[in-house]
Amino acid sequence: MNRIIKRRTLTVLKTLVAAVLLVIQVYPIFYVVTSSMKTTDDFRHLASYALPSAFNLENYVKVFTTSSMLTYFKNSIIITVGVLIPLLIISFMAGFALSKIHFKGNKRVLEFLMLGLMLPFQVALIPLFTIFNNLGILNTYPAVILPQIAFSLSYSIQLFYSFSKFLPDEIIEAAIIDGCSPFRTFVEIVVPMSTNSLLTVATMQGVFTWNDFINAYTFTKSTAMKTVTLGLNDFVGFMGTTDWGATFAAITVTVLPTFIFYFITSKYMMSGLTAGAVKE
Structure with missing residues (x-):
């Protein structure tokens, strides 16, 4: 009992x-x-936790008519895609090679790459700003994309290295024996088998890149190059007065793509995170 x-x-x-x-x-x-559905009067007269007085979408209209939100979305999409494609290709190939190709010093190479995990990105902001300024690429897409690729490589390579350790060697060896070149084996056999791990890294790094503020704030200066995270500042007016309804609407449309992307890929992401947990 x-x-x-x-x-x-x-x-x-x-x-x-x-x-x-x-x-x-x-x-x-x-x-x-x-x-995001509250009017100015609602913010003045209702409690902060109260529901809006009426269903109101004017703030969402204001977001896209009084600011350059579409431009910000375009910039964020270009930067996110520009980071993910090279990052996935380089880190996946590096992680797989370090895991499956045994050569002298491969452990040392992995340890060297893992040093990047101990280096905070913030310590490199001023040197990178100086370098990009001398190169004349400030306020361009490469100035925002390149640092994010560089500082995401260590973590991504470590994940792909862990995933690749548990790919069956027998399948890869059989493909080589049947006449597949190493590159063809990688593209036609390894990549399809690693879909979950690819989606895991793409989801994690995609969300980080989309939500990035410090890169875009440091290396861009014009409205035409702003990302969605910087665009939220458009609704702060003179003397710091803020249009809270439009600000909350802008926050909603900013985080919505990441929510949708995560919910679509969450099943594959969980499978990828647990793929290397137990060896069968």
């Missing part, structure tokens, strides 16, 4: 903790979305 009571008590406590955590995680999103 005591065991049953303990189990039920434990179940109730777990449910309560899960409910509290769910509210803590979901409420900020709910607050932003509902606030």
